[in-house]
Amino acid sequence: MNLTLADPLYRQNLKALYRDTLLKDVMPFWMKHGMDREFDGIITSLDRDGSILDTDKSIWFQGRAAWTLSTLYNTVEKRSDWIEAAGSCLAFLEKHGYSTDGKLFFTVTREGRPLRMRRYVFSEAFAAIAHAAYAKATGDEGYAERARRDFATYLKYSFEKGLMHPKIEPNTRPMMGIGALMIGIATAQELRANLGDVKISGHSCTEWVDRFILEIQQFFFKPDIGALMEVVSPDGALIDHFDGRTLNPGHALECAWFILHEGRWWGEKSYIKLGLEILDCMWKRGWDEEHGGIFYFRDVLGKPVQEYWHDMKFWWPHNEAIIATHLAWHITGDAKYATWHQQVHDWSFAHFPDAAHGEWFGYLHRDGSPSSLLKGSMWKGPFHLPRMLWYCGQLLEEHGIPSDSL
DSSP states (O other): OOOOTTSHHHHHHHHHHHHHIIIIIIHHHHHHHTBOTTTOSBOOOBOTTSOBSOOOEEHHHHHHHHHHHHHHHHHTOOOHHHHHHHHHHHHHHHHHTBOTTSOBOSEEOTTOOEEEOOSSOHHHHHHHHHHHHHHHHHOOHHHHHHHHHHHHHHHHHHHSTTSSOOSSOTTTSOOEESHHHHHHHHHHHHHHHHHOSOEETTEEHHHHHHHHHHHIIIIIEETTTTEEOSEEOTTSOOOOSHHHHEEOHHHHHHHHHHHHHHHHHHTOHHHHHHHHHHHHHHHHHHBOTTTOSBOSOEETTSOOOSSTTTTOEEHHHHHHHHHHHHHHHHHHOOHHHHHHHHHHHHHHHHHSBOTTTOSBOOEEOTTSOEEEOOSOOSSOSSSHHHHHHHHHHHHHHTTTOOGGGO
16 A cells, blocks of 8 residues: 555655755755856756756846755755855846846856846746845845845736737737746745735735736636636637647646645635645646656647647656645645645656756656756756755644654
8 A cells, every 4th residue: 555645654754855855965966066166156057967068047047046045044954055055146146137127137158148038027036036035044134125126027027018028919819828927926925934024016925916816716717627727818718729728737736836825824715725726627637647747738628739848747847746736735634635746756756866966857758768868957957846845845844743753
C-alpha cells in the first residue's frame, strides 16, 4: 500500500527529502555555479554540470533569485552567504535593469548592457517581491520603498489602458489574458507578508488580491466546461481560435494554489471553494493518464494544439502541481488530494532530478526522458523548484513533525 500525506511517517520522510533537496542540492548548485562574482547578479544559463552556456543575464531572475535567497534567510536560516548573494542580485538589478521609463529590461549582457525589453512587466513583479523580502531581511526601508515602486509600475503597465502594446490587434480580435491577474495576486501576497498590508496605487495589497481573484472568477473560470482559460474576450467569452482554446494546466494549478493560499490566509471559504474547483478540473485536463506527469498545453475543446511542445513535461508545472495538491490536502484533508500529490511527487522525483550533478532537468519528453540536459536558461533558475521545496516544507512544519526526528 502506498503511503500518502495522510500518514505521519510519510510526512516526516517527505519533510526530510524536501529540506535536503533544497539545502543540500538545489541551492548549493546555484550558489556554486550561478553567482557572478565579477559583475554581480546571477547567470542562469547553465549546462548539466553547472558550466556556463551563455553569459547573458535574465533580469527577472535577478529578482526571482533575490526573493528565493532572502526568503530562505528570513524563514529557514540566517546565512550570510544567502543574503549577500541576494544583495548582489539586487545591486545588479538596480544598476543595470531599469529603463528610463521605470520598466525593467528582460535580458542584458553579463556586464549589464541592454539586450531585450518585453512588453510584459513580469520582471517588475519579481523585483517587487525581491525588494520586499530583502527589506524584511535587512530592515532597510529603502528596499521597501523600491518594492512599492516596482509594484506600482507593474500595476500601471498591466492595467492602465494604452500603456502595454497588445499582442493581437485589438480592433480585430480584442482579448485579455490571465497572466497579469495571477502574478498580481502572488506579488501582492508577498508584499503583504513582508511589508504589511501597505497601500500601493490607491489600494491595499489585500484589496488588489481580492480584485484579481474576482476578475479571474468572473472572466476566466468556466465551471460549466471545467476549465480555467488563459485568454478570453473582454466579456469573458471563449475565443474559438488556437490561442483562445489553449489551456496551460501548470499555469492554472499555480493560480489555484495562489487562490487557496489567500482563502486559507483569511479563512475565506469562497476562495477555498474556487481554488479547489480550479484544481479539480485542471488536474483532470492536465494529468497524463498514459505516461504520468503534467501536459504543457491542452485544447479546451479536445482539438489538436498548435504548439509542438504541447505534450512535453516541463519542470515548473510539476512544481506548481505539487504545491497545489499539497495545499489542498492541508486545507481539506481530502484523500483525493493526498493521492494526487503522491502521483505528481513520485513522477517528478523519478524523472527530473539529476543524480550525477544535482538540481533538476527542466525539459522532458512526454515519456519522461530528458529533451535537454541543461539546468538553467533565461526561464529556468532558482525559483519554481526551491519555492516548491520551501513552501511544502513550511506546510509540513505546521503538522508538528519534531525537528529532531529528522
